[in-house]
Amino acid sequence: MVTKRQITARKQHARVTIADVAHAAGVSPMTVSRVVNGDARVRATTRDAVNQAIETLGYSPNKAARSLATASQLQIGLLYDNPSSSFLSAMLLGVLDQARRCDTQVVVVECADREDGMRSVRNLIAAGIDGIILSPPLADSTEVLDLLRDSRTQCITIGTRRDEEHVSSVSIDNYAAAREMTDHLLTLGHRRIAFIKGSPDQLATEERLAGFRAALAAAGIDVADELVVDGRFSYRSGLKAAEKLLSMTDRPTAIFACNDDMAAATVATAHRNRIDIPGELTVCGFDDTLLATTIWPEITTIHQPITTMSQTAIDLLEKRIRALRDGRDPEQDDVTLEFRFVRRGSDAPPP
Amino acid sequence: MVTKRQITARKQHARVTIADVAHAAGVSPMTVSRVVNGDARVRATTRDAVNQAIETLGYSPNKAARSLATASQLQIGLLYDNPSSSFLSAMLLGVLDQARRCDTQVVVVECADREDGMRSVRNLIAAGIDGIILSPPLADSTEVLDLLRDSRTQCITIGTRRDEEHVSSVSIDNYAAAREMTDHLLTLGHRRIAFIKGSPDQLATEERLAGFRAALAAAGIDVADELVVDGRFSYRSGLKAAEKLLSMTDRPTAIFACNDDMAAATVATAHRNRIDIPGELTVCGFDDTLLATTIWPEITTIHQPITTMSQTAIDLLEKRIRALRDGRDPEQDDVTLEFRFVRRGSDAPPP
DNA sequence: CTGAAAGCGCTAACAC
DNA sequence: GTGTTAGCGCTTTCAG
Numbered sequence: 001m002v003t004k005r006q007i008t009a010r011k012q013h014a015r016v017t018i019a020d021v022a023h024a025a026g027v028s029p030m031t032v033s034r035v036v037n038g039d040a041r042v043r044a045t046t047r048d049a050v051n052q053a054i055e056t057l058g059y060s061p062n063k064a065a066r067s068l069a070t071a072s073q074l075q076i077g078l079l080y081d082n083p084s085s086s087f088l089s090a091m092l093l094g095v096l097d098q099a100r101r102c103d104t105q106v107v108v109v110e111c112a113d114r115e116d117g118m119r120s121v122r123n124l125i126a127a128g129i130d131g132i133i134l135s136p137p138l139a140d141s142t143e144v145l146d147l148l149r150d151s152r153t154q155c156i157t158i159g160t161r162r163d164e165e166h167v168s169s170v171s172i173d174n175y176a177a178a179r180e181m182t183d184h185l186l187t188l189g190h191r192r193i194a195f196i197k198g199s200p201d202q203l204a205t206e207e208r209l210a211g212f213r214a215a216l217a218a219a220g221i222d223v224a225d226e227l228v229v230d231g232r233f234s235y236r237s238g239l240k241a242a243e244k245l246l247s248m249t250d251r252p253t254a255i256f257a258c259n260d261d262m263a264a265a266t267v268a269t270a271h272r273n274r275i276d277i278p279g280e281l282t283v284c285g286f287d288d289t290l291l292a293t294t295i296w297p298e299i300t301t302i303h304q305p306i307t308t309m310s311q312t313a314i315d316l317l318e319k320r321i322r323a324l325r326d327g328r329d330p331e332q333d334d335v336t337l338e339f340r341f342v343r344r345g346s347d348a349p350p351p
Numbered sequence: 352m353v354t355k356r357q358i359t360a361r362k363q364h365a366r367v368t369i370a371d372v373a374h375a376a377g378v379s380p381m382t383v384s385r386v387v388n389g390d391a392r393v394r395a396t397t398r399d400a401v402n403q404a405i406e407t408l409g410y411s412p413n414k415a416a417r418s419l420a421t422a423s424q425l426q427i428g429l430l431y432d433n434p435s436s437s438f439l440s441a442m443l444l445g446v447l448d449q450a451r452r453c454d455t456q457v458v459v460v461e462c463a464d465r466e467d468g469m470r471s472v473r474n475l476i477a478a479g480i481d482g483i484i485l486s487p488p489l490a491d492s493t494e495v496l497d498l499l500r501d502s503r504t505q506c507i508t509i510g511t512r513r514d515e516e517h518v519s520s521v522s523i524d525n526y527a528a529a530r531e532m533t534d535h536l537l538t539l540g541h542r543r544i545a546f547i548k549g550s551p552d553q554l555a556t557e558e559r560l561a562g563f564r565a566a567l568a569a570a571g572i573d574v575a576d577e578l579v580v581d582g583r584f585s586y587r588s589g590l591k592a593a594e595k596l597l598s599m600t601d602r603p604t605a606i607f608a609c610n611d612d613m614a615a616a617t618v619a620t621a622h623r624n625r626i627d628i629p630g631e632l633t634v635c636g637f638d639d640t641l642l643a644t645t646i647w648p649e650i651t652t653i654h655q656p657i658t659t660m661s662q663t664a665i666d667l668l669e670k671r672i673r674a675l676r677d678g679r680d681p682e683q684d685d686v687t688l689e690f691r692f693v694r695r696g697s698d699a700p701p702p
Numbered sequence: 703c704t705g706a707a708a709g710c711g712c713t714a715a716c717a718c
Numbered sequence: 719g720t721g722t723t724a725g726c727g728c729t730t731t732c733a734g
Contacts, residue, residue, distance in 0.1 A: 015479065015711095017710095017711055017712085018711065018712065018713095019711080019712095027720080027721090028720065028721045028722080029711090029712080029713090029721090030712095030713075030720070030721060030722080031719085031720060031721080033712065033713060034713095034719090034720085037713085041719060041720085042719070042720085043719060043720090046719080046720085058477075058479065060478060060479045061711085061712075062419070062424075062710085062711050062712070063415075063418075063424060063456065064414075064415045064416075064418035064419040064423075064424045064710085064711080064712090065415075065419050065710070065711030065712040065713085065726090066711080066712055066713075067414075067415035067418075067712090067726090068413070068415040068416050068419050068710090068711080068712075068713095068726050068727065068728085069711075069712040069713045069714075069725085069726055070712080070713065070714080070726085071726065071727095072415075073413075073414060073415045084641070085436045085437040085439075085440045085441075085640070085641040086436040086440075088436075088440040088444075089436045089437075089439040089440035089443060090436075092440060092443040092444070092447065093439075093443070093459065093461075096443065096447065096457065096459050097459070100456065100457075100458065105414065105451065106447065106451075107451065108444065108447050108448070110444075126409070127411060128366065128409065128411045234645075235645045235646060235647065236647060239647055261645065264645075264646075265647075268619060268622060268646070268647075271619065271622055271623040272622045272623070272625075274623075274625070289436070290435070290436040291642075291645070294585075294586045294612065294615075294642070295586060295619070296586070296587065296590055296616075296619075366727095368726095368727055368728085369727065369728065369729095370727080378704080378705090379704070379705045379706080380705090380727090380728080380729090381704070381705060381706080381729080381730095382703090382704060382705080384728070384729060384730095385703095385704085388729090392703055392704085393703070393704085394703065394704090397703085397704085412727085412728075413726085413727050413728070415726085415727080415728090416710090416726070416727030416728040416729085417727080417728055417729075418710095418728090419709095419710050419711065419712085419726090419727080419728070419729095420709085420710055420727075420728040420729040420730075421710085421728080421729065421730085422710065422711095
C-alpha cells in the first residue's frame with residue numbers, strides 16, 4: 001500500500017518517456033525515435049499515430065538521454081574582454097540560442113586583459129574544452145591565437161577576420177561598410193570629413209579607416225592628416241577626439257567615428273559647444289549598438305548582425321569539432337555576413 | 352587489423368571515463384564517483400589515489416550521463432521585454448553561469464509586450480518547462496503572473512518584488528536605496544531636489560519615489576509637486592523631463608533620476624544649456640548600468656547586483672522545483688540583495 | 703568504507 | 719518499414 005502510493009506519486013512527477021509513447025501508439029520505442037528525429041523511413045499512418053500519442057501524452061524528449069546516446073554534447077568556451085554591453089548582450093543572446101539548438105554547453109569567461117585571456121584559455125584547455133570563440137579585442141591577440149593553435153583547439157573569431165590557417169571567423173566587411181558610409185557623406189555634399197579611429201590593436205580599426213580613405217580617394221579628395229584623429233573606441237576617448245576636431249578653426253562638416261560610443265561622445269561635445277546636429281554638423285558611427293538609438297538625435301550608423309554572428313560562430317565551430325571527431329579534416333571558413341547601413345537623424349547636407 | 356585501427360582511432364578521440372580512472376586507481380567506478388561528488392565516506396588514501404588518477408588522465412565527468420542518472424536536468428524559461436542592454440547582458444551572464452553550475456537548460460525568450468508574454472508563457476508551459484523567470488516589466492504583469500499560478504508553474508521575478516503567495520522574487524530594497532541617495536543629496540546641502548519618475552506600471556518606480564519622499568520628509572522638507580516629473584525609464588523621456596526641470600525659473604540644484612538612462616539624458620540636456628555638472632547642477636541615477644560610466648562625467652548612482660540577482664533566481668527556482676519533485680512543499684521566498692551607493696563625478700554641493 | 707548490479711531515456715547497429 | 723539488442727557514462731540502491 002505504502003509502496004503503491006509512492007510509485008503513484010512518483011509517476012505523477014515523472015516525465016513521459018519514449019516508451020510511454022510507444023506503448024500508447026502501439027509501436028516500438030525505436031519507431032517513436034524515428035518520428036521524433038524526422039527519419040523518412042516511417043509509414044505515414046504510423047507517423048500520424050505516433051504524433052497523436054506524443055500530442056496527447058505531452059511528450060518531450062529527454063535531452064540528457066539523447067546527448068548521452070549520441071555522445072553529442074560539446075563544450076565551447078566564449079571569451080570576451082570589456083565589450084560594450086550592447087555588443088555583449090547581443091552576442092550572448094545568439095550564443096544561448098544556438099547552443100541550445102545544437103546541444104552545446106557554453107562557458108562564458110570574462111577576461112580582464114590578454115594576460116588573463118591566456119590564463120583562461122589554458123584553464124579551458126585543461127578542462128577539456130572542445131572549442132573556443134574569441135571576440136574582440138582578444139580575437140586580435142596573436143599570442144592567444146598561437147596558444148590555441150599549438151594546443152590544436154578549434155577556434156573561431158567573431159567580429160574580426162584573421163587570415164590564418166587554424167582560425168575561422170565570422171565578421172562583416174568592415175572596409176566596404178566604411179566605404180559605403182563615407183560615400184553617403186560625400187553624396188550629401190560633405191567634403192571636409194573627419195575620421196575618429198578605434199584602438200590601434202584591432203584589425204577592424206584599420207579596415208574601416210581604409211574604407212574611409214578609399215571612398216575619399218575615389219572622389220578625388222585628399223584626406224588632411226589633421227582630420228584623422230586617434231580614439232580607443234571608448235566614449236571618453238571620443239570626447240577628446242571630438243574636442244580636438246571641433247576646436248579647429250576650419251572644422252569638419254562631418255565626423256565619422258569608428259564606433260557608436262565615440263559618435264555619441266561627439267554628439268555630446270557638439271551640444272556642449274552649441275553646435276546643432278545635424279544642422280551644423282553631421283556625425284555618424286559604426287556598430288549600431290543600443291547607444292545609437294538611446295541618445296538624441298539617433299545616430300546614423302552601420303548595423304552589425306551580432307546575434308547572427310554569434311549563432312553562426314557556434315554553428316561553425318560545432319561542425320568543425322564534429323568533423324574532427326569523425327576523422328575528417330575540418331575546413332577553415334571565413335564567413336562574411338551582410339552589414340546594413342542605417343540612416344537615422346544625425347546626418348544632413350553641410351550647412 | 353582494420354578493426355583494431357578503428358578502435359584505436361576512436362579511443363584517441365574518446366574522452367576518458369570514470370571506468371578508466373577506476374582502473375588506473377585500482378578501485379571501482381563507484382568509488383571514483385564518490386570522490387568526484389565529495390562523498391565523505393572514502394578513506395583518505397583511496398581518495399588521493401583517485402584524485403591522482405583523475406589528474407594524470409585529465410578526467411572530467413560527462414554531464415549528460417550524470418544528468419541522465421540523476422534525472423536532474425531542468426528546463427527554465429527566462430522572459431524579458433525590452434530592458435536596457437546593460438541590464439540584459441548582466442542578467443544573461445548570471446543566468447548562463449548558474450545554469451551551467453546546476454545543470455539547467457535555460458530558454459531565453461524576448462517578448463515584445465504583455466500580450467506576447469502571455470503567448471510565450473503558454474508555449475513554454477506546453478513544452479513542459481519546469482519554471483520561469485520574469486524580469487521587469489513582465490514581472491509586474493498580474494496577467495502573466497496569474498497564468499503562471501493557474502498552471503502551477505514555478506516562477507520567480509527579478510528586480511521587483513511581488514507579495515504574492517505563488518511567486519518568489521529576488522530584488523533590492525528600492526525604497527532604502529532611493530532614501531540613501533536622497534540623504535546623500537541632503538547632506539551635500541541640496542534643498543531643491545527634483546525627481547524623475549520611471550514607468551508607472553513598474554513597482555520599482557513607486558518604491559523609489561517613496562524612498563525619495565521619505566528622506567525629504569524626515570529632513571522636514573516639503574516636496575514641491577512641480578519637482579516630481581514623469582518619465583518612462585527611456586533616455587528620450589529623460590530628455591523631456593530634464594528640459595521641463597531646467598527651464599524652470601527657480602530650477603532645482605539637484606536631479607535624482609529613476610534610472611541611469613534618464614540621468615544621462617539630464618546630463619546631456621544640461622550640457623546643451625551650458626550648465627556645468629556637477630558645478631551648477633547635481634545629477635544622479637539608479638541601476639549602475641554601463642551607461643553610467645560611459646558618459647562624462649560619470650554618474651553617481653545605485654548599484655544593483657544584477658548578475659548575482661539572476662544567479663540567485665536560478666538557484667532558488669531550482670531548489671523549489673526539486674522540492675516539488677520530491678513531494679515537499681516549496682516555500683515562497685523573497686530574497687533581498689544588497690545594493691551599493693556608488694559615488695562618482697556627477698554630484699557636488701549646490702552652487 | 704567499498705563494490706556489484708541495475709537502470710536513467712535514448713539511439714546506433716543490426717535483424718527481420 | 720519496423721523491431722531487437724546493446725550500450726552511452728554515470729549514479730542509485732543494496733551487499734558486504
